[in-house]
Amino acid sequence: MKPGRLFLALLLLVVGILVTIFIYRSMMDITTPRQALAPPTRTGPPPSGQDTVHVGVISRFSPNLLYEGYQPILDYLNRTTPYHFTLKLSSSYEQTVSQIERDEIQAAFLGTFLYLKARKDHAIQCILKPLNSQFKPHFHSVIVTRSDSPIATIADLAGKRLALPSPLSFSGNWVIHYEFQKHGLKTGDLDSLHHFGFHHTVIYQVLRGNFDAGVVKDRVAEEFLDRGIRILAASEPIPGSPIIVKKSLDTTITRAIQTALLQIDVHQEEYRDLVRSWDPEFAFGFAPAHDRDYDDIEKKIGAIEAVP
Amino acid sequence: MTRLKSLKTRMLVYVGVLITLLMVLISISVLFQWRSLILSNQRQNALAVAQTLSVSILDALIYQESGLMQNEGFVENHIHNFLNKNPQIKFVTIHDQRGQIMVRSSYDEKESVRSDWRHFLLAGRQDGEMQIYHSDLHGWILEVNLPLQIHSRSWGALRLGFDIEPTRKKLQEMFFLLSAFTIITALIILTVIYFLIDRLTKSLRQLVAEMNRFDLENIQPVEIQAEEDEVGVLLANFEKMKQRLAHSRKQLIDAQRQIHNAEKLASIGRLASGVAHEINNPLQGLKSCLFAIEKEPANHAQTKSYLALANEGLDHIAVIVQKLLGFSRQHAKQITRVDLNDAIDKVLSLLAYRLEKADITIERKLDDRLPPIEADTHLIQEVIMNLLLNSFDSMEEGGVLKIATSVRANAVCLSVSDSGCGIPEQNLDRIFDPFFSTKEEGKGTGLGLSVALGIVETHGGTITAASREGEGTTFEVILPLQGGL
Numbered sequence A: 001m002k003p004g005r006l007f008l009a010l011l012l013l014v015v016g017i018l019v020t021i022f023i024y025r026s027m028m029d030i031t032t033p034r035q036a037l038a039p040p041t042r043t044g045p046p047p048s049g050q051d052t053v054h055v056g057v058i059s060r061f062s063p064n065l066l067y068e069g070y071q072p073i074l075d076y077l078n079r080t081t082p083y084h085f086t087l088k089l090s091s092s093y094e095q096t097v098s099q100i101e102r103d104e105i106q107a108a109f110l111g112t113f114l115y116l117k118a119r120k121d122h123a124i125q126c127i128l129k130p131l132n133s134q135f136k137p138h139f140h141s142v143i144v145t146r147s148d149s150p151i152a153t154i155a156d157l158a159g160k161r162l163a164l165p166s167p168l169s170f171s172g173n174w175v176i177h178y179e180f181q182k183h184g185l186k187t188g189d190l191d192s193l194h195h196f197g198f199h200h201t202v203i204y205q206v207l208r209g210n211f212d213a214g215v216v217k218d219r220v221a222e223e224f225l226d227r228g229i230r231i232l233a234a235s236e237p238i239p240g241s242p243i244i245v246k247k248s249l250d251t252t253i254t255r256a257i258q259t260a261l262l263q264i265d266v267h268q269e270e271y272r273d274l275v276r277s278w279d280p281e282f283a284f285g286f287a288p289a290h291d292r293d294y295d296d297i298e299k300k301i302g303a304i305e306a307v308p
Numbered sequence B: 001m002t003r004l005k006s007l008k009t010r011m012l013v014y015v016g017v018l019i020t021l022l023m024v025l026i027s028i029s030v031l032f033q034w035r036s037l038i039l040s041n042q043r044q045n046a047l048a049v050a051q052t053l054s055v056s057i058l059d060a061l062i063y064q065e066s067g068l069m070q071n072e073g074f075v076e077n078h079i080h081n082f083l084n085k086n087p088q089i090k091f092v093t094i095h096d097q098r099g100q101i102m103v104r105s106s107y108d109e110k111e112s113v114r115s116d117w118r119h120f121l122l123a124g125r126q127d128g129e130m131q132i133y134h135s136d137l138h139g140w141i142l143e144v145n146l147p148l149q150i151h152s153r154s155w156g157a158l159r160l161g162f163d164i165e166p167t168r169k170k171l172q173e174m175f176f177l178l179s180a181f182t183i184i185t186a187l188i189i190l191t192v193i194y195f196l197i198d199r200l201t202k203s204l205r206q207l208v209a210e211m212n213r214f215d216l217e218n219i220q221p222v223e224i225q226a227e228e229d230e231v232g233v234l235l236a237n238f239e240k241m242k243q244r245l246a247h248s249r250k251q252l253i254d255a256q257r258q259i260h261n262a263e264k265l266a267s268i269g270r271l272a273s274g275v276a277h278e279i280n281n282p283l284q285g286l287k288s289c290l291f292a293i294e295k296e297p298a299n300h301a302q303t304k305s306y307l308a309l310a311n312e313g314l315d316h317i318a319v320i321v322q323k324l325l326g327f328s329r330q331h332a333k334q335i336t337r338v339d340l341n342d343a344i345d346k347v348l349s350l351l352a353y354r355l356e357k358a359d360i361t362i363e364r365k366l367d368d369r370l371p372p373i374e375a376d377t378h379l380i381q382e383v384i385m386n387l388l389l390n391s392f393d394s395m396e397e398g399g400v401l402k403i404a405t406s407v408r409a410n411a412v413c414l415s416v417s418d419s420g421c422g423i424p425e426q427n428l429d430r431i432f433d434p435f436f437s438t439k440e441e442g443k444g445t446g447l448g449l450s451v452a453l454g455i456v457e458t459h460g461g462t463i464t465a466a467s468r469e470g471e472g473t474t475f476e477v478i479l480p481l482q483g484g485l
């Protein structure tokens, strides 16, 4: 071999080795650059001052579900009104009432039953109620069983185990105080009866088979209709869970809340996108509400409560 | 042979380099494809794990916040269990909204808190942020930063460090595996190509070897098994060519033999006519002497003088015969040092009788410094003889014959010029052909110049003719000094 060729071969070899080393190193270097973070686009919540409205939610669902479903509503209010709203959760229905009492919250998402109880003792005012999927301002409580359950009528519940949500919820009262009466049943006819904190817990207990039937809001039951749950019976229309404010709250704030929420029209594209992440109970918009809207149901419940 | 070998190497180098390059390119792209696949898989995995952890931690934080659960170290316990079950996670820290560390997996670590934590939290990156780096404490780490956040509500952030060293090990293994694969495959392909090319060029090489062995003296049929490819065709043609060559060589030898025979005949004829001419004159003298003596036998005085004349004539004849004998004694080529001038003089003396007969003036311009040449004297004399005879023949009415010699580089030059009839232009090309003659039947055989050309060429020299019809002809012979060897 000529020396020129030898040199060329050596050169090729060296280049090959260098290239291999380069490839090896660039392959083994898996470092990724630290992403440059944008400076904060929004300053944090303003220091709690007069403009901050604390909004309570009754503990009808687990707290993380409440944050998931209710925080975006407050985010919307924060965007569209000049006020600042923060969510304040509670561990029980009663705690929300005591929060109103101690002025820890100035507005709240209450349940219909709790609202009726609370308005007797506190200066609160109902301002909005949510629309259901048929755009009517009411909801239904429903009795659910597992899809494979033999229970066909309310009368079949005799000797069975029944799960209920909070005793301070409408759903927790309606069946045992109202439907049972209609069907000539007594709570004593049941094998067992238990109240759970959240509506979802009731569903899970029924699904697990710990209970034969349960009572929940229709919006919760609908989530599970294709997941092993069947609706046995539904209540008459009940005025939807109201949004209330303390009467002491600045009326301009009250009006701002009403205006902002009432302008939601889910037939419009922009609002449909907006409410997608909201709790399904509020995903169809709102109707204005007045305290007198609940008088009817109050009478009925009064009758219920009169029953021992 | 070397040329063929280089053809083979060149093919091998070109194809080899091309294939190797292709293989390397493919390997590199596969390598990096795998790499990004593995890394993105790792990232997804890490993100999924981090998200799972973040959901439970967020739940715990929210439950604690809303008073549903007492803060009795649930988060710490959870993280502890989580780390035990996921050994690939090196550290976990939970930061509060201000970026301060709330919970950390290990308290003796000196990991510094990122200065831009607050920015990160407030930027509200729902999808989190990921980064791979090397830390002195943990080695190669894939760090996932996830906000603990529900919509705009933030509880802080979760920071997880995944050990990505095994992934790097996997990448390394992959690299060596693929490198080895590339090298081995390239080697295999090169070997296959080598043998393929070797097979292709084998018959070519055999053909070349056959050509090298080719000997005109001893033509033998080719022994190669011809394959049915281009090389095979080449081989067959080579075989045919060899046979044609052998055939024409045979013809050439035959023709040479014929010429040789004719040459012999020609010199015999020339000798015969020369002898006839030379001897005829003295014989006529002898005859007239004998006639006079017969007429007057008694006249003794006259008889005596006539006898003396006859004796003289016989002497002359004896000299001629002796010269002829000397001229034709040798036939085989005998190389000696020959002085061209001497050879010319010898031939001239041999032809003296014809010079006298025809009215021809000789002009000799011989160069004294002429070096001797290595040649056969008799053959050279024959060349000169032929040229002179032709010139005499062309000057039947007399004329001037110029003979000159001169020195050339490593050669000598003889030029014979006559003022004879000349050669017509159309014949000039043919005068050296055997049996080409313009002379009448019985006078010329047409072999003289052809024989002269043959002799000059065997001495490595050249002979050329220049002529103008009616004015004369010049022949020029150039002989190398060492031409006879």
Ligand SMILES: Nc1ncnc2c1ncn2[C@@H]1O[C@H](COP(=O)(O)OP(=O)(O)OP(=O)(O)O)[C@@H](O)[C@H]1O
Pocket (backbone or CB within 6 Å): B266, B386, B390, B391, B394, B418, B420, B421, B422, B423, B431, B436, B437, B438, B439, B443, B444, B445, B446, B447, B448, B449, B450, B473
């Ligand atoms: N000096 C010359 N002048 C004119 N013609 C010539 C001369 N030399 C050769 N030739 C021409 O070339 C022809 C061929 O010459 P060449 O010596 O070969 O044969 P030849 O003289 O005819 O016969 P040979 O020499 O065998 O007796 C001659 O016949 C003549 O026509």
Ligand SMILES: [Mg+2]
Pocket (backbone or CB within 6 Å): B386, B389, B390, B444, B447, B448, B449
């Ligand atoms: Mg002649």
